[in-house]
Amino acid sequence: MKVGVVTFPGTLDDRDAARAATNVGTEAVSLWHGDADLKGVDAVILPGGFSYGDYLRCGAISRFAPVMEKIIDAANGGMPLLGICNGFQVLCEAHLLPGALTRNHQLHFLCRDQKLEITNNSTAWTTSFAVGQEIVIPLKNGEGSFQCDDATLAKLEGEGRIIARYVGENPNGSRNKIAGITNERGNVVGLMPHPEHAIDTLTGPTADGLGFFTSVLTAMVK
């Protein structure tokens, strides 16, 4: 089972995502932004970071990378695709997911151990969780406020496409405390917090993040 991890110029958490994937027994394959080649992977992760320095808008330039064409095609064909933080931003810019991520309302970069509630466990990346399960994984970003128009919000809520919500105080002003969403098919997931930084208690607040990576293992086996 191969999971592709994309590196754009400025990507930071690619090695951490690869570590998490390897940790659960999948093979992490490095994918270069400039090569339109998915190397036969079964799933793809767009990791966190500051691709292109967040120039113009976060993820605005990355979405046009050669590798993204192949990724968009594969995702439209059902391939599991996870966008973490900057990756989520790329997915929204690429219109694989609705809405957009904007500047944190309190205007500061915020790094904290964030409690989330999993609200959808039927996506490719969340089957290892129970609906209503609370997990703690690190949140670390400056542009994490999920925004969309009322119609989109109603659709997301109505179709149960919100996969995780912030528990407690809203850390960044996201509408309806949305921390992560999925597409209609349930194979593309965008998540603002970082599961790859919660894979053991030696280096993270919990090991709750592993669930995202074990889920896709199951999804790929199917």
Added chain:
Amino acid sequence: MAKIVVDVMLKPEILDPQGVAVSAALPRLGFNFAKSVRQGKRFEIEVDGEPTPAQLAEVEKAAEKLLANPVIETFTVRVEK
């Protein structure tokens, strides 16, 4: 040579925390004229000669595709002498 200016602003319904911060800072500095402040982006694009309608249409397309994110932003295109 002419300059085409694209102004990009967040849609009115999107909270603009930077604009809010600026409007809070102004009175602290003794400036009390502002009812509200919103912050946007301005692109200045230099082209050879006078821009044709076709060129301006291209700029509009570029603004729609790259310079602005239509999900949360609006834009205007104009020529500056």
Added chain:
Amino acid sequence: MALDTVATAQATPDQRQPFAELGLKPDEYARIKEILKRRPTSSELAMYSVMWSEHCSYKSSKVHLKQFGDKAVKTDALLVGIGENAGVVDVGQGYAVTFKIESHNHPSFIEPYQGAATGVGGIVRDILTMGARPIAVMDPLRFGPADAPDTHRVLPGVIAGIGGYGNCLGLPNIGGEVVFDETYLGNPLVNALCVGVMKHSDIKLAKAAGAGNLVVLYGAKTGGDGIGGVSVLASETFESTGPAKRPAVQVGDPFVEKVLIECSLEIFSEDLVVGIQDLGGAGLSCATSELASGGSGGMKVELDRVPLRDTSLSPEEILMSESQERMCAIVEPKHIARFLEICKKWDVTVTVIGEVTDGDRLEITWHGDLIVDVPPRTVAHEGPVYNRPLAKPEYIDRVNTEVVNVKLPESTEEIKAAVLKLAGTPNLADKSWVTSQYDRYVQGNTIQSQPDDSGMVRIDEKTHLGVAVATDANANWSYLNPYEGAKLALAEAARNIATAGAKPLAVTNCLNFGSPEDPGVMWQFAESVRGLADGCLEMGLPVTGGNVSFYNQTGSVAILPTPVIGVLGVIDDVRTRTPMSFDRAGLDLYLLGETQNDIAGSEWAYIHGQRGGSAPIPDLKREMRLIEVLVAGRTEKIFTAAHDLSQGGLSATLTEMVLRHGVGAKVTLENVGVALISETPGRVVVAIDSSKANRLSELAKSKDIKLYKIGTTGGDALVINDTVISLDELRKAHTETFTKLFG
């Protein structure tokens, strides 16, 4: 303006030159003419003026810093010592770790965000230049009073700048300090530390060896950033009544630096460079003269080949530019194609600008005209050396005899009030407002970060080998006794490494002082360096390098002497580290180390307006024995937790321990006022399972360290004798300070 070539200089020996405006003294100008046997060209004058400035040449500090080399303990662990961009230490398993602190004080006062950001950028490049992958950053910061308007201008910008740059580089911020004191109003201290790791075989040095090898400039294009910043900013004080200085401050782009790091590491991994230097203060002037000096001695550079952001720059300006994110490599011709290929992959601008020659001159041409022809060592290493006059300032004897007149808490109410007051005072309050703006998780190897005693990073994911870093300074003590003050800071940083069970290995330093032209300041500096050098020799810790920042003063008022000491340690298995605090009830609490009446220079004295008295006298032999107890205690799994005592004494330590995991404690203290408030060095609070009591007692006795049982863990309050402080109340006092101050 006509180009001032070597030929022109030879032909017009009496042409008046603005050497004074560039910061050179008449005798220094005369010396340049002597070296060159003619007047310098304007480009050469620019080079000498920046390279001979205080910040670059260390002219006022060299004679004193020599002690670090002279008094250095002989150790095989030091792979690269003072003189290179950063020191390198062997940490075992074939790994070498490099670390260094640098200052960016003046720029941060002028433009807080960019000053701090480019400070981080600069130190990271220094580490990269050694051939290492940067793995973490820390930032010791000092500001004016927390409620001063100018602190509100400077602090948020500095924090945002450090976060903005460091986070974008993908470097976890694993610790630092935030200290407030009137002394820093107008002269904030922004010191930045970076740690990097590599295999022994990867170590790179700044030498241009091998005639015919190519000089390659890569990274950002050159613009007008910080022109004259080095010689103007770091070598003059800010006049309190003069007009505000607004010279060109450097503007950084962390994305360009991130790409530069990845590109460079790929180049290093294929062994494509013979020597490398980053362009920091003094830009190209520094890189070319240092590389040439470090190698065979000869280099030819075509300055017009330097890629420019601003094509209006003159050759002098190009040589002085401090545009960020640039590196200079020496590459053998057989490797240049691959070098260029890797730069292209990462979209990094790269240009061959010259070659190494077998002469002993640095020659720079501009469109074919020779504009610089100098012996490089005279620029980079043989700058002026001053033996500045020293004079013990009159305040020392006067303040040392002052009696600290401050009431210590006695009654139940006074104890509660004191503990809450210390918990909430800005210097001791919870710093999450600051640290939550930094990414501590990126790279996935952070084991400890703020508010732990040291930052700790795992460097091998299989063996779990790790390094720990701590920085400390105590300006109050350095003010009272600069010699002992430096030793005390060294001991504290080393102790902070040891509480987690890591073994201190090497030292770096950032020495922040006022004007070296003030004999009193120079005396403070000389004493601090002497104290640090003596202390390092006694503790067996080599100084691997560091930084001096002079001229931190407004008018004639210098800052309190603030030598910041950084200590690096190693731990064989990060999984066995001793955590800072306990997460369960029923453990026994002990205090290691004896408490004396050391109120002078304490936080309690400071908040009561008392700055006088005598600093404690450190006992470094005893500190070393304490370190042995802490390291052995980890290996033998005696300690469940260990946290050192420093500013705020036992009160602060207990506060931090109970709030860390929300588990209270009940302690009984004799002479409670002194016990809680005193800042006697060489003390640590440990929590142990009662089954380990005998072993702890034996260990402490064997190392002649006093041991006192003070209480037990548990409950939802901090109980000191009869005083009960609920954790909720304590947490509120501790955590609301920064939010109230900075929003």
